[in-house]
Amino acid sequence: xxxxxxxxxxxxxxxxxxxxxxxxxxxxxxxxxxxxxxxxxxxxxxxxxxxxxxxxxxxxxxxxxxxxxxxxxxxxxxxxxxxxxxxxxxxxxxxxxxxxxxxxxxxxxxxxxxxxxxxxxxxxxxxxxxxxxxxxxxxxxxxxxxxxxxxxxxxxxxxxxxxxxxxxxxxxxxxxxxxxxxxxxxxxxxxxxxxxxxxxxxxxxxxxxxxxxxxxxxxxxxxxxxxxxxxxxxxxxxxxxxxxxxxxxxxxxxxxxxxxxxxxxxxxxxxxxxxxxxxxx
Amino acid sequence: xxxxxxxxxxxxxxxxxxxxxxxxxxxxxxxxxxxxxxxxxxxxxxxxxxxxxxxxxxxxxxxxxxxxxxxxxxxxxxxxxxxxxxxxxxxxxxxxxxxxxxxxxxxxxxxxxxxxxxxxxxxxxxxxxxxxxxxxxxxxxxxxxxxxxxxxxxxxxxxxxxxxxxxxxxxxxxxxxxxxxxxxxxxxxxxxxxxxxxxxxxxxxxxxxxxxxxxxxxxxxxxxxxxxxxxxxxxxxxxxxxxxxxxxxxxxxxxxxxxxxxxxxxxxxxxxxxxxxxxxxxxxxxxxxxxxx
Numbered sequence: 001x002x003x004x005x006x007x008x009x010x011x012x013x014x015x016x017x018x019x020x021x022x023x024x025x026x027x028x029x030x031x032x033x034x035x036x037x038x039x040x041x042x043x044x045x046x047x048x049x050x051x052x053x054x055x056x057x058x059x060x061x062x063x064x065x066x067x068x069x070x071x072x073x074x075x076x077x078x079x080x081x082x083x084x085x086x087x088x089x090x091x092x093x094x095x096x097x098x099x100x101x102x103x104x105x106x107x108x109x110x111x112x113x114x115x116x117x118x119x120x121x122x123x124x125x126x127x128x129x130x131x132x133x134x135x136x137x138x139x140x141x142x143x144x145x146x147x148x149x150x151x152x153x154x155x156x157x158x159x160x161x162x163x164x165x166x167x168x169x170x171x172x173x174x175x176x177x178x179x180x181x182x183x184x185x186x187x188x189x190x191x192x193x194x195x196x197x198x199x200x201x202x203x204x205x206x207x208x209x210x211x212x213x214x215x216x217x218x219x220x221x222x223x224x225x226x227x228x229x230x231x232x233x234x235x236x237x238x239x240x241x242x243x244x245x246x247x248x249x250x251x252x253x254x255x256x257x258x259x260x261x262x263x264x265x266x267x268x269x270x271x272x273x274x275x276x277x278x279x280x281x
Numbered sequence: 282x283x284x285x286x287x288x289x290x291x292x293x294x295x296x297x298x299x300x301x302x303x304x305x306x307x308x309x310x311x312x313x314x315x316x317x318x319x320x321x322x323x324x325x326x327x328x329x330x331x332x333x334x335x336x337x338x339x340x341x342x343x344x345x346x347x348x349x350x351x352x353x354x355x356x357x358x359x360x361x362x363x364x365x366x367x368x369x370x371x372x373x374x375x376x377x378x379x380x381x382x383x384x385x386x387x388x389x390x391x392x393x394x395x396x397x398x399x400x401x402x403x404x405x406x407x408x409x410x411x412x413x414x415x416x417x418x419x420x421x422x423x424x425x426x427x428x429x430x431x432x433x434x435x436x437x438x439x440x441x442x443x444x445x446x447x448x449x450x451x452x453x454x455x456x457x458x459x460x461x462x463x464x465x466x467x468x469x470x471x472x473x474x475x476x477x478x479x480x481x482x483x484x485x486x487x488x489x490x491x492x493x494x495x496x497x498x499x500x501x502x503x504x505x506x507x508x509x510x511x512x513x514x515x516x517x518x519x520x521x522x523x524x525x526x527x528x529x530x531x532x533x534x535x536x537x538x539x540x541x542x543x544x545x546x547x548x549x550x551x552x553x554x555x556x557x558x559x560x561x562x563x564x565x566x567x568x569x570x571x572x573x574x
Contacts, residue, residue: 008479012376016383019373020390023450026405027397029416033408044414098301105294106287113298120309121561126508126530127553130537130546131312131319151308159301171285184288213398215512216534231398235516238404251408254401261396269389273455276395 027258033251034058041247053248061252066237073253076230080212081260083229086149087211088204095158095203096196100188102159103166104174114163121156125217133220143224152210152217157279158203164278165199166192202275205268209261230257313554319547331544338548347524348532348549355528358441359506365446367498370453375483377454378461388458395451399444400512406444407517430518434525437518441526444517445510452505453498460494461487500564504557529553 033041036051062074101107102114125132132151141147169192177187218229228236234257237250265272288294320338324331342348373391377384394402410418412429421428430436464487472482488495511530514520520527520535527535533549536542 009379012379012383015376016373016387016391019369019376020387023391023394023447026402026409026447029409030405042414044419046414046416048416094301094304097297101294101297103284104288105290105297107291107294110294113302116310117301117305120305123309123313123554123557124504124508126511127533127550127557128309128312128316129534130543130550131315132308134315135307135312150304154304154308167284174284174286178286184290184293187288209396213396213401213512215398215400215515219515231400231512234404235400238407238516247408247414250404254404257401258397261398262393265393265396266389269392272392276452276455277459 027255030251030254030258033248034255036248038246038248057248057252058256061249061256066246066249066253071225071228071233073230073233073256075226076228076233076253077256077260079227080229080231080257082145083148083214083218084208084211084260086145087152087214088207090149091153091155091158091207092200092203094153096162096200099159099162099166100192103163104184104187117156117159119156120154121160125151129216129220136221142221143227147221148214148218148227148229149211152214158207161199161203161279162196165196169195198271198274199278201268202271202278204275205264205272206275206279208264212261316547316550316554319544320551321544322547323544324542334544338542338544339552342545342548342552347527350524351527351529351532354438354526355507355530358438358445358510358526358528359503361442362445362449362506362510363499363502365442366449366502367453367495369446370450370498371457371495373450374454374457374461375487377458384458384462388455391454392451394448395455397448398512399448399509400516402448403441403444403513403517406440406447410440410443432522434522437522437526441510441513441517444513445506448513449502449505453502456494456498457491460491464490497564500560504560507553507556529556 029046032048032050033046034057035054036046037053037056040046040051061072063072064070065072098113098117102110136142136147136151139147141150173191174187177191182190213231214229215231218227218232222228222232230253234250234253237253238245321333321335322331323334323337373387377387377391397405407415407430409415410421410428410430412418412422412431418428427433428436430440468486468490469482472486477485507528508530510528511534514526514528514531515534518526520531529549530553533546533553536549537546
């Protein structure tokens with residue numbers, strides 16, 4: 001603190017509180033909406049204090065689904081969970097292995113291999129959706145978890161992150177392991193993997209959120225309602241003809257869709273920040 | 282950078298790198314190169330035969346008035362979101378930076394919207410600003426503003442900008458706060474001793490020192506608006522009303538969906554690729570130099 005001015009500190013505090021209120025308000029409204037019945041919401045004067053329909057709404061959403069899209073939300077959440085975990089673990093697995101190869105081995109075309117992976121950093125899946133769709137369709141992977149997961153782990157962020165971390169691991173560790181007679185597998189399992197745990201966890205947090213929140217890709221390749229993810233499901237609950245939209249169920253679903261990733265961010269804040277900052281380097 | 286010690290042998294590293302290579306080639310290089318190849322072809326109406334037509338698809342694309350409209354929409358959308366999300370984030374970050382306690386406590390309270398899916402963010406804002414039942418949208422109409430994002434293109438764009446900004450403030454806040462905390466306090470104190478007030482200190486010392494962060498966030502935010510806001514647009518407006526909120530990425534999706542010309546759609550993808558690659562290249566140039574004054 002450069003100067004001591006209680007009034008300015010108070011203003012700073014006030015600005016931040018207003019900021020938090022604005023940021024939290026839409027979510028607060030959604031939570032409130034999940035505690036009322038349709039009629040209360042439709043007439044446009046929804047109270048800002050909770051109603052008493054929460055048990056009813058959450059049970060209906062989780063186990064029966066809305067009137068329009070009849071899939072239960074618990075099933076959609078299961079699909080989202082499988083997809084998010086698949087992307088997170090899949091990416092960690094393939095990228096830690098390839099980073100290990102690139103950093104700790106000398107083999108022909110090592111530089112080329114690194115660049116081939118590195119370039120993928122540049123193109124998000126959104127720009128190549130239809131060709132990718134065609135390939136996934138040709139492989140018979142539409143409406144499968146593999147089809148949902150695989151194209152989204154084809155990217156360089158994880159490999160770069162692990163490479164960067166492996167570079168900071170002192171060479172002496174490898175020399176010592178070699179003197180002790182450890183091979184490539186032993187060194188990886190006993191030395192490198194334990195050291196990488198924080199990096200793995202940070203990447204996991206980022207990839208889990210990325211996977212859970214995917215929209216365009218699942219929208220394209222899932223046609224069966226049993227493969228629907230929650231982020232897609234909620235859109236189908238809202239129709240342009242307002243009379244049919246069950247807002248309380250839609251908002252209940254929105255709340256349920258936010259819970260897992262938001263909890264991950266709040267409870268793993270340090271890892272989340274680390275992952276975010278380091279994948280962007 | 283190279284490691285001093287290595288393992289020897291070829292087979293093991295090749296096996297280790299194989300899964301990533303296979304996935305990258307199948308799901309990245311194959312589709313990307315197909316998009317490029319297709320953008321030079323024209324298929325007949327039945328999709329049975331195709332002929333090489335050079336740049337004709339690109340010429341046709343740039344002759345479409347809708348394509349220009351999508352381009353202008355994208356530029357307006359990204360400019361507004363970049364401006365609002367960055368200035369609000371910077372304001373909050375400078376306030377939080379005033380003490381460690383504020384910074385720590387408010388970080389948790391401000392970063393979680395990052396975890397909300399874009400489509401969900403859109404739905405939340407649509408509910409809040411719904412013209413007939415929204416907690417904020419209905420009063421607007423009662424006051425006589427004639428607010429209706431379902432019918433009015435400007436209203437729809439405003440709603441999209443709000444949702445997209447809301448979701449991205451947390452990210453920019455986090456990086457601005459880290460950038461501010463990295464500025465040595467002694468520099469600011471020196472400014473204070475020389476008699477510069479808080480505002481002057483901000484514009485002449487802090488803001489210039491923060492410029493690498495600002496530049497980095499600008500690129501990231503533009504990439505975010507280009508691609509990740511797809512979910513917001515699809516959930517809130519579906520590109521409408523009457524195409525007023527169709528961005529470049531949304532147009533690729535919508536054209537492909539309506540079973541349009543494959544070559545034309547591929548040409549659109551290629552234009553997008555060129556845009557992303559240039560943005561990323563700019564970013565990497567900056568990363569190499571790090572500080573530029």
